[in-house]
Amino acid sequence: MSKPKIVVTRHVYPEVLAHLAPHFEVTHNQADKPYSLEEWTALLSQQDGALTMGIEPVNEQVLSACPQLRICANLSVGYNNFDVPAMTRHKVVATNAPDVLTETTADFGFALMMATARRITEGEHYIRRGDWHQWKLDFFCGAEVHGTTLGIMGMGRIGQAIAKRGAHGFGMKVVYHNRSRLAPELEAACKASYVSKAELLQTADHVVLVVPYSKEAHHTIGAPELALMKPTATLVNIARGGIVDDAALAQALQQGQIAAAGLDVFEREPQVHPELLKCHNVVLTPHIASSTRATRLGMAMLAANNLIAFFKEGRVLTPLNPEVLA
Numbered sequence: 001m002s003k004p005k006i007v008v009t010r011h012v013y014p015e016v017l018a019h020l021a022p023h024f025e026v027t028h029n030q031a032d033k034p035y036s037l038e039e040w041t042a043l044l045s046q047q048d049g050a051l052t053m054g055i056e057p058v059n060e061q062v063l064s065a066c067p068q069l070r071i072c073a074n075l076s077v078g079y080n081n082f083d084v085p086a087m088t089r090h091k092v093v094a095t096n097a098p099d100v101l102t103e104t105t106a107d108f109g110f111a112l113m114m115a116t117a118r119r120i121t122e123g124e125h126y127i128r129r130g131d132w133h134q135w136k137l138d139f140f141c142g143a144e145v146h147g148t149t150l151g152i153m154g155m156g157r158i159g160q161a162i163a164k165r166g167a168h169g170f171g172m173k174v175v176y177h178n179r180s181r182l183a184p185e186l187e188a189a190c191k192a193s194y195v196s197k198a199e200l201l202q203t204a205d206h207v208v209l210v211v212p213y214s215k216e217a218h219h220t221i222g223a224p225e226l227a228l229m230k231p232t233a234t235l236v237n238i239a240r241g242g243i244v245d246d247a248a249l250a251q252a253l254q255q256g257q258i259a260a261a262g263l264d265v266f267e268r269e270p271q272v273h274p275e276l277l278k279c280h281n282v283v284l285t286p287h288i289a290s291s292t293r294a295t296r297l298g299m300a301m302l303a304a305n306n307l308i309a310f311f312k313e314g315r316v317l318t319p320l321n322p323e324v325l326a
Contacts, residue, residue: 004048004070004311009035009056012075013293016051016300023308024049041065049311051075051303059083063090071310073303076290077101078240080213084321094320095306099157100298101290106161108264108289109238113206116234116262116283118142143205143232143259145170151204152176153197153220154211154239160190162208167191175200201228206236213240223248229258236262238289241269250275253282264289 006024008017011032020026027043029035035043040056045066052058054076063069063086071093074082079096087094115121119142126132126140150166152159155178166172167190174192176182181194201207207229211217221235222245229235235258237244246267252258254275262283266272269287276282290296306316315325 005046006049006051006307007043007047008051009040010053012051012300013297015297016304019301019304020051020307023311037062044069049073049307051300051307052081054078054081057081057083058087058092058094060086063087063092066090066092071095071307071316073306073316075299075303077299078213079320080240082320088321088324091324093310093316093324095303095316095318096320097299097302098318100302101295102157102161104292104295105158105238105289106165108291109158109162109208109210109236110165112238112262112264112283112285112289113208113234113236114145116236116260117145117206119260119281121283122280143234145172145206147171147173148205149173149175149203151195151200151207152192153200153207153209154178155182155190155192156210156212158238159208159210160186160192162210163190163192175204197225198228201225202230204233205230206234209235209237209239209243211239211243213242218242219245219248221245221249223252226252226257231256231258233258234260234262238264241265241267246273246276250279253279 003023003025007027009029011030017026017028041062044050044062048068049071052072052074054074058072058081060083069092074096077096077098082094084094119140123140150172152163155176159176163174163176167174174190175195176192177195177197177200211220220243226248249261250273253261260281264285265287272284302317306318310316319325
């Protein structure tokens with residue numbers, strides 16, 4: 001009996017391919033060459049399943065050309081590359097990779113907030129330029145973190161993990177805004193209080209965004225929201241590009257509307273808005289919040305195990321549209 005055909009869309013650790021090999025006829029892309037839409041559609045049309053990286057589109061246009069496709073397993077927790085309703089109509093199972101990256105991403109989010117607040121990259125650039133000639137009392141004075149107010153927008157697993165770091169480790173007052181309020185026991189564990197979006201932006205010293213991307217969430221933070229923030233506040237985005245209006249943020253940073261920003265994601269990544277690159281008060285990282293080897297391997301293995309479970313047992317571990325399996 002022939003094995004199902006799957007494609008692994010970008011470079012993965014060799015252990016992942018070895019894990020998949022006994023179960024599938026695997027097409028891989030260890031050269032890590034991005035596909036054009038035409039190349040991607042043509043390739044996927046020959047597959048029964050795919051291990052995707054969260055960037056390859058699986059939408060109505062693509063699905064219409066892929067009648068034999070049965071499952072796409074995203075390696076990432078985010079899945080804005082998936083049109084889940086369209087996948088459901090085409091009876092294609094969608095999965096993602098939650099939980100595996102929670103703590104690693106929360107570590108990074110907090111680190112990015114600290115680097116932003118304490119002007120760490122500004123100081124490094126100053127040294128590298130050879131500009132450091134003497135110590136000064138007000139040298140790169142940043143923002144306090146300990147004992148300040150941390151505002152978290154998006155209070156899922158990662159948001160809760162960041163809240164605990166702030167409340168328990170740094171004595172921060174934690175406020176949050178979410179589509180729905182957490183259960184009382186979860187609020188207590190995070191020492192977090194639910195507030196409106198406007199109140200969060202007006203009162204937080206440090207705002208961290210962990211909002212899932214959707215059309216409704218596009219530009220959750222734009223010029224009106226930035227105008228509500230304190231001029232001493234920082235903004236950190238580890239969610240998805242498009243949650244923040246990057247042009248409006250650049251303007252706010254240049255005009256001193258807020259003190260600083262830390263960004264791991266961008267609207268048109270890997271392109272970065274040119275005005276952001278001109279800002280001295282922004283810390284920029286290339287979408288690496290979950291990037292430790294152990295975590296990225298765990299994410300890839302979860303996606304692989306979703307594919308194996310589906311074709312061997314007719315189930316998946318982390319479904320996004322479980323109705324397709326019913």
